[in-house]
Amino acid sequence: MKLSRSEFIKLGILTAAGISGLPGIKLSAQGTSSRKTVIVMGGGISGLYASYLLSKTGIKVQLIEATDRLGGRIRTVTDVSGNFLDLGAEWIQAEHRTAKSLIRELGLKTTDFEVQSDLFFGSYRKFGTWDISPKSQEILNKLVQMNSKINSTQQQELDRISFYNFLNYQGMSLEDLNILNFKYSLYYGDSLRSLSAQKVLSDLVNFPKYNTRVEGGMETLTRALVSSLENTEIIFSDPVVSVSQVEGKVIVTTVSGKK
Structure with missing residues (x-):
């Protein structure tokens, strides 16, 4: 495995x-x-x-x-x-139940907040003014719906390919790929080249709006x-x-x- x-x-x-x-x-x-x-x-x-x-x-x-x-x-x-x-490690996410339990047990304080970031990608763009194109958003929405309907064998196949490469195969533009890579790296702390397509598509069904950080740092x-x-x-x-x-x-x- x-x-x-x-x-x-x-x-x-x-x-x-x-x-x-x-x-x-x-x-x-x-x-x-x-x-x-x-x-x-x-x-x-x-x-x-x-x-x-x-x-x-x-x-x-x-x-x-x-x-x-x-x-x-x-x-x-x-x-x-x-x-x-x-x-290194920065975020405590909703699925990290063991980590959250340990943090409570040790009496540490956490803060929930929405990740907001400006973007410099050829030109400076303030938070809220940058995102992928409508065409790429449509591709992404269709893939999320598709992932919810495929069987376990097909999901295992998706788990073997990076989300970045999968979007590339689906025709997403290089600029939008790079924007998504930046956007989701703020949450995952890793490149979409390292995350499986199945993992990210499953997360996008109920993607969290907020992240949690330990006060004072991890x-x-x-x-x-x-x-x-x-x-x-x-x-x-x-x-x-x-x-x-x-x-x-x-x-x-x-x-x-x-x-």
Whole structure:
């Protein structure tokens, strides 16, 4: 089964949510302690969330991060005035139920707002004055209706082609393709060249008017998770080079030679 990055991240978070409920976990690190230890590789949002859930059950956690920072693609920069910019993950969308639940659990504040943006595409255009042509809008409307009527096999085929290429095949102009690419990248945080046609067409049936952001930036979520970790040892700047299973134990070896 082929997964997009967004689907993989969602699956990873959902999997993490179920870890503490799995019976008979027998993972352990090499050592003298009789206490059960789980090693989590990678300190991105999924790794941090898995560590958070595991540590709450009393399981000892070793979190191994290859770089010198936690958060993965989540990164927020703030200027001297307190204005912030998310360089990676930015939006919390309606379908991100696990993320929304976690944000509430950690007591973080969010803000809902409508994305409004001016456009410079050959010439400067203020928000509300730019959009695709009526012809391209008609193409888009027909495709959304078509997607709601096709069977699962046809939807799987649509899932294998990018939305950008699919619109190109349908005769949408290059200018309108680029405008749509900009417009929807504000919501998805990714190019239409990377998103499946089936995914976007399904979303367009009830496309949300508002997005949600964490106050202070998404790195606020990372910091809150880290400060909430219990029974967790964090190892920085030590990439994992091998994972092996010997006599019922999982042995993780890092580039520094630690096991």
